[in-house]
Amino acid sequence: MCGPSDCTDAERDAAYEVGRLLAARGAVVLCGGYSGVMAAVAEGARSAGGMVVGVLSRADREGAAPGLSAAIATGMGEARNAVLVASADAVIVIGGSWGTLSELALAMRRGDVPVVQLGGWQVLDEHGEPLPGIRRAETPEEAVRLAGG
Template identity: 35%
Template sequence: MRRIQIAVIGYNKDRCTDEARKAAYEVGSEIARAGAVLVCGGLGGVMEEACRGAKDNNGLTVGIIPEDDFSYANKYCDIIVCSTIGFARDFIVAGSADGIIAVGGGVGTLTEMTVGYMMKKPMVAVKGSGGTADEYGGRYLDERKRVEIMTAASPKEAVRMILERIKENAGLGHDNLPDTA
């Protein structure tokens, strides 16, 4: 059976806050403990910290980088996809996930959220992590109300919520959720 894939999106290296780094690390740790695969944009900031958290907990990480050279990926990526398509790689990150967790972020994060929204992917924003996550958490992106961007008070809650929603969407119910305690 295919493993659940959760995208972690958020601030890049230049804009990442200490709060977002800490939250991203914890999100990555919880994803690994749940036995899911972490998917991200493969670079620094939230992406690197989430991957580091996953690797510290024996998780599997996939980085989908915008460049054509593996060396751009952060050192915690197990699998590196050199998309060669620049910012358009945001579509691949969102499309490759069963669910999306936002930690802070700017316009790139918003792009990934928009793609997830159009595809009706479950999304959770970590409250208090700043940027796009705080701005759009608890909202729909437009009047069509395709999928609400849920908010979580903690990284652990974010992973629990996204797993529940993914399982519900797959018709698996709560009894089959991995233990994230």
């Protein structure tokens, strides 16, 4: 689950619901582990009894979301996005930020997992057309379904 630390209320609500739905299906939820979308997905997953692992950019756990089941302090900065995406069976992106866009790009480059986008920035080709391969969802339920959950 990827998304910005600075998000809208609608993005926060969607992330909470995605986390809840994933946990209800028995998925272990991975996220960046801080505030915003990341904290909301952690809260949602924990509300359904799920496990949430935060892959932190810092070398310590300062600022980690309280809903995490486990936190991995990588000390890698934004490079931790590669660790997060490489560890996922599917990637759901909610909202938009530069870090979120990098996670989306890394997931697409990986090429062997579903990549689902709920809201956020739309990546267009040189003709103004959406890039193929990104599955667009309108609701949290659709995002989880498109991710294979």
